[in-house]
Amino acid sequence: MxxxxxxxxxxxxxGRPIGGPxxxxxxxxxxxxxxxxxxxxxxxxxxxxxxxxxxxxxxxxxxxxxxxxxxxxxxxxxxxxxxxxxxxxxxxxxxxxxxxxxxxxxxxxxxxxxxxxxxxxxxxxxxxxxxxxxxxxxxxxxxxxxxxxxxxxxRTEPAWRPSGIPEEDMRSALVPYFVQQRDALQRRVHRQEAENRQLAEAVLAGRGRVQELRRQGRARQQAWQVSVPGMVPGPRDRLLLLGLVLRGCGVLHVTDPQEL
Structure with a gap:
């Protein structure tokens, strides 16, 4: 075929020329x-x-x-x-x-x-x-x-046109963006500062509670010494007494006195 x-x-x-004879x-x-x-x-x-x-x-x-x-x-x-x-x-x-x-x-x-x-x-x-x-x-x-x-x-107002001065055009375009970013950062800083103040107040409240517990412990210790004249508690007795005071205040939960 x-x-x-x-x-x-x-x-x-x-094979033939295009324009040839x-x-x-x-x-x-x-x-x-x-x-x-x-x-x-x-x-x-x-x-x-x-x-x-x-x-x-x-x-x-x-x-x-x-x-x-x-x-x-x-x-x-x-x-x-x-x-x-x-x-x-x-x-x-x-x-x-x-x-x-x-x-x-x-x-x-x-x-x-x-x-x-x-x-x-x-x-x-x-x-x-x-x-x-x-x-x-x-x-x-x-x-x-x-x-x-x-x-x-x-829109009826004329559209924005460049002034021909690159510095002013760039400033007019970038300043609103930077102001917006600054405001956002300031809001974040204010929120963080408020959280820090709350944490500081909580820490101060905890310290005050600890000091109050210590004061109550000393007062009870002195009252016990007065009730038992002539008896000076040793270190273990003091520790046991402090544990009992803390347990009575609800700070320490001890079921066995040997754990102290």
């Missing part, structure tokens, strides 16, 4: 120009037909005068227009001109191949655009941009 019969004309004529450069250029002009004419006619049809065409619905079309919708329309012009540029006529022998032998297969190619091309382009929109979060970004533009239209 001769595979050259199914090769494009450009591939079979690769016997070459097909001039004819190929004429075919390309005629195909491009036909595709452009079909694209213009299709666009004019869609404009006349109105809502039935693929163009976005025209809103009231002065209404702004969302940028997400503009992006979708741009992709659709690009695909239409891409298909129009690679028309079926140009496809059959490249594969004449295949078209002459099996025109139905050529048509199916072309339809499959166009469908796969459109699907691939739409999938790539969808991935780009998802990765960049374009829908949310474009919607926020529309909102910013709409809010800017409602």
């Amino acid at each position: 001769d595979t050259r019969r199914f090769q494009p004309e450009g591939a079979r004529c690769r 016997g070459g097909r450069g001039g004819r190929a250029r004429q075919i390309w120009r005629s195909g491009f002009n036909m595709a452009a004419a079909r694209s213009v006619n299709a666009e004019s037909g869609r404009e006349e049809k109105g809502p039935e065409g693929s163009c976005p619905e025209s809103g009231p005068p002065g209404a702004t079309i969302p940028r997400v919708k503009l992006l979708d329309t741009l992709v659709d227009t690009f695909l239409q012009k891409l298909v129009a540029a690679g028309s079926y006529q140009r496809f059959t001109d490249c594969y004449k022998h295949l078209y002459q032998l099996q025109p139905e297969m050529t048509q199916r191949i072309y339809d499959k190619l166009v469908t796969q091309l459109q699907t691939s382009v739409r999938e790539e655009i969808s991935e780009i929109k998802a990765e960049g979060n374009l829908e949310a970004v474009l919607s926020s941009l529309d909102k910013i533009v709409q809010e800017g239209k409602d």
Whole structure:
């Protein structure tokens, strides 16, 4: 089977000079120009037909005068227009001109191949655009941009403009930020100082309670010495007495006197 019969004309004529005698450069250029002009004419006619049809065409619905079309919708329309012009540029006529022998032998297969190619091309382009929109979060970004533009239209005061002096412009932009950070740090410092004061008061209260317990212990010890004249308690007796005093005050919990 001769595979050259199914090769494009450009591939079979690769060995010949394009502009030389016997070459097909001039004819190929004429075919390309005629195909491009036909595709452009079909694209213009299709666009004019869609404009006349109105809502039935693929163009976005025209809103009231002065209404702004969302940028997400503009992006979708741009992709659709690009695909239409891409298909129009690679028309079926140009496809059959490249594969004449295949078209002459099996025109139905050529048509199916072309339809499959166009469908796969459109699907691939739409999938790539969808991935780009998802990765960049374009829908949310474009919607926020529309909102910013709409809010800017409602403003009556003039927008901020640089003064032309870099130091003043930088100062006007950075000073509010630094003031905000300073206020936040001051609030944190005040909260920390309040917590420190509460902790200091708790420590002082604990120290006062300990001193009061010591004073009560000494008073009870002196009262015990007075009640038992002539008896001087030793170190172990003093420790036992102190433990009993602390236990009576609820500070020390001892069940066995030997633990002291």
